Amino acid sequence: xxxxxxxxxxxxxxxxxxxxxxxxxxxxxxxxxxxxxxxxxxxxxxxxxxxxxxxxxxxxxxxxxxxxxxxxxxxxxxxxxxxxxxxxxxxxxxxxxxxxxxxxxxxxxxxxxxxxxxxxxxxxxxxxxxxxxxxxxxxxxxxxxxxxxxxxxxxxxxxxxxxxxxxxxxxxxxxxxxxxxxxxxxxxxxxxxxxxxxxxxxxxxxxxxxxxxxxxxxxxxxxxxxxxxxxxxxxxxxxxxxxxxxxxxxxxxxxxxxxxxxxxxxxxxxxxxxxxxxxxxxxxxxxxxxx
Amino acid sequence: xxxxxxxxxxxxxxxxxxxxxxxxxxxxxxxxxxxxxxxxxxxxxxxxxxxxxxxxxxxxxxxxxxxxxxxxxxxxxxxxxxxxxxxxxxxxxxxxxxxxxxxxxxxxxxxxxxxxxxxxxxxxxxxxxxxxxxxxxxxxxxxxxxxxxxxxxxxxxxxxxxxxxxxxxxxxxxxxxxxxxxxxxxxxxxxxxxxxxxxxxxxxxxxxxxxxxxxxxxxxxxxxxxxxxxxxxxxxxxxxxxxxxxxxxxxxxxxxxxxxxxxxxxxxxxxxxxxxxxxxxxxxxxxxxx
Numbered sequence: 001x002x003x004x005x006x007x008x009x010x011x012x013x014x015x016x017x018x019x020x021x022x023x024x025x026x027x028x029x030x031x032x033x034x035x036x037x038x039x040x041x042x043x044x045x046x047x048x049x050x051x052x053x054x055x056x057x058x059x060x061x062x063x064x065x066x067x068x069x070x071x072x073x074x075x076x077x078x079x080x081x082x083x084x085x086x087x088x089x090x091x092x093x094x095x096x097x098x099x100x101x102x103x104x105x106x107x108x109x110x111x112x113x114x115x116x117x118x119x120x121x122x123x124x125x126x127x128x129x130x131x132x133x134x135x136x137x138x139x140x141x142x143x144x145x146x147x148x149x150x151x152x153x154x155x156x157x158x159x160x161x162x163x164x165x166x167x168x169x170x171x172x173x174x175x176x177x178x179x180x181x182x183x184x185x186x187x188x189x190x191x192x193x194x195x196x197x198x199x200x201x202x203x204x205x206x207x208x209x210x211x212x213x214x215x216x217x218x219x220x221x222x223x224x225x226x227x228x229x230x231x232x233x234x235x236x237x238x239x240x241x242x243x244x245x246x247x248x249x250x251x252x253x254x255x256x257x258x259x260x261x262x263x264x265x266x267x268x269x270x271x272x273x274x275x276x277x278x279x280x281x282x283x284x285x286x287x288x289x290x291x
Numbered sequence: 292x293x294x295x296x297x298x299x300x301x302x303x304x305x306x307x308x309x310x311x312x313x314x315x316x317x318x319x320x321x322x323x324x325x326x327x328x329x330x331x332x333x334x335x336x337x338x339x340x341x342x343x344x345x346x347x348x349x350x351x352x353x354x355x356x357x358x359x360x361x362x363x364x365x366x367x368x369x370x371x372x373x374x375x376x377x378x379x380x381x382x383x384x385x386x387x388x389x390x391x392x393x394x395x396x397x398x399x400x401x402x403x404x405x406x407x408x409x410x411x412x413x414x415x416x417x418x419x420x421x422x423x424x425x426x427x428x429x430x431x432x433x434x435x436x437x438x439x440x441x442x443x444x445x446x447x448x449x450x451x452x453x454x455x456x457x458x459x460x461x462x463x464x465x466x467x468x469x470x471x472x473x474x475x476x477x478x479x480x481x482x483x484x485x486x487x488x489x490x491x492x493x494x495x496x497x498x499x500x501x502x503x504x505x506x507x508x509x510x511x512x513x514x515x516x517x518x519x520x521x522x523x524x525x526x527x528x529x530x531x532x533x534x535x536x537x538x539x540x541x542x543x544x545x546x547x548x549x550x551x552x553x554x555x556x557x558x559x560x561x562x563x564x565x566x567x568x569x570x571x572x573x574x575x576x577x578x579x580x581x
Contacts (some may be wrong), residue, residue: 008475012386015379016397019404020447022442026414029421034547084317091314104318106569111325113496113565115503117532118332118554121539125547126331152324154341183307206409213411218534220539240413240506247416247510253425261510265417269410276409 033262069236080151085158108134120220141223141235165199166195202282209275215240336551361534369436371551380448408446418508451493505532
């Protein structure tokens with residue numbers, strides 16, 4: 001009896017360890033291929049190079065155009081998701097009554113659950129034509145349209161995590177503020193938001209990480225032309241879209257071209273993993289503050 | 292009250308009303324965007340949707356193309372994902388919630404899972420390509436696709452299962468121990484039956500997310516022009532989201548209508564799964580467990 005109990009516990013523990021194995025697997029696969037890539041391409045050329053043309057006859061492996069493309073789309077997405085997400089969180093947490101909140105939250109969950117390929121369709125075939133009417137000369141593939149749509153996709157994440165953080169702020173703080181004659185807006189912006197600051201920041205960082213790693217919207221609507229630019233109306237290429245572009249073809253294993261997607265993936269993994277760690281640390285902190 | 296105070300008060304009240312209106316407007320715009328998205332896709336794809344669209348295979352002619360191969364591919368892949376991810380994920384969650392406690396190992400595993408849940412899905416695609424497709428020699432098969440999505444779904448399954456286990460009252464466990472049951476007997480006979488609806492809800496949501504995934508499967512090489520339904524776990528395959536991506540990427544407008552119709556099928560499938568999950572959750576909450 002006791003032996004069976006012991007075996008069960010270790011079996012369950014083994015399953016839990018599989019998650020660690022996944023992380024190690026990701027790191028090992030990315031490291032092996034990236035190391036092989038860096039044997040042929042110097043690190044400095046990769047990280048600081050300003051031309052990305054690995055599929056050309058005279059290939060160049062400067063990753064900066066992919067990085068700026070990724071950042072450009074992410075910044076646009078954040079300009080949409082952060083202010084709108086925070087405002088809707090304030091509304092749901094501080095103004096809305098229970099009934100409205102219970103109606104709106106599932107709808108926001110639906111928005112977050114729509115497959116990203118659907119958002120890609122929406123960006124390319126609805127938002128881009130709409131924007132082209134306002135901005136003449138904007139090309140069919142651009143950073144603006146997928147950026148806006150991505151912001152819309154990430155908004156529910158920002159809203160729901162920020163709302164959780166704000167609802168964790170003790171009632172007494174709000175009541176103290178009202179007693180001093182503050183309005184709801186003053187209480188929200190000067191008491192609740194600052195008190196929930198680390199939780200809200202954690203939500204923002206997680207949102208940035210999500211934007212950087214988002215793939216299908218940009219693969220469909222941002223183009224496949226890596227270029228070093230801050231112009232949101234011309235075609236660009238993000239790191240994720242490049243991986244998709246190469247994967248669509250039949251790239252033989254062991255070629256330099258095959259390894260580029262792992263090297264780009266490595267950068268992507270380092271960036272998002274770092275952001276996720278910071279976000280997890282911040283969330284831990286706000287939990288302790290009011291526990 | 293002096294005139295100055297009164298006018299200050301009026302100004303602050305005005306600002307408050309304006310702020311509330313702005314916040315409400317943001318919410319309305321967001322919901323409006325969702326409505327526009329749905330309307331756009333119904334308008335584009337509603338006309339194309341038909342029985343023959345569901346039951347036909349892919350074709351180079353838009354008017355004859357259907358999604359049968361992609362629909363069966365999606366179902367096949369998600370079944371493999373479920374078989375691989377569900378037992379392991381639930382077991383890991385049981386360990387962390389019931390056995391792990393606050394030990395250092397458990398905390399490291401926990402932090403790791405939270406992090407994995409936020410790793411971009413395309414990274415899992417690279418892992419699947421390097422590990423399953425190449426190193427383990429599974430090729431671009433249903434098995435490789437299902438295994439890749441299983442790794443992706445695992446953190447979500449663990450997190451939601453833990454939440455369901457946490458909702459089971461402590462007194463239930465203590466009652467069981469008091470009657471002389473062992474830890475595993477308590478978990479198997481008392482905790483799991485009570486937590487089952489909650490666990491199931493989380494599983495449905497995790498798997499419906501896997502059905503909507505595109506990028507990791509493209510990365511393991513599932514983009515090839517597959518025109519047949521898979522018949523074993525070693526078959527090459529395509530899935531609905533990849534078929535949609537394929538059609539959206541083509542310049543011809545007729546294929547865009549096909550993409551919209553396929554989106555309607557995909558979204559209907561996911562919404563019914565979500566509705567089932569929400570129904571389960573509501574029933575469970577009314578059951579008076581928590």
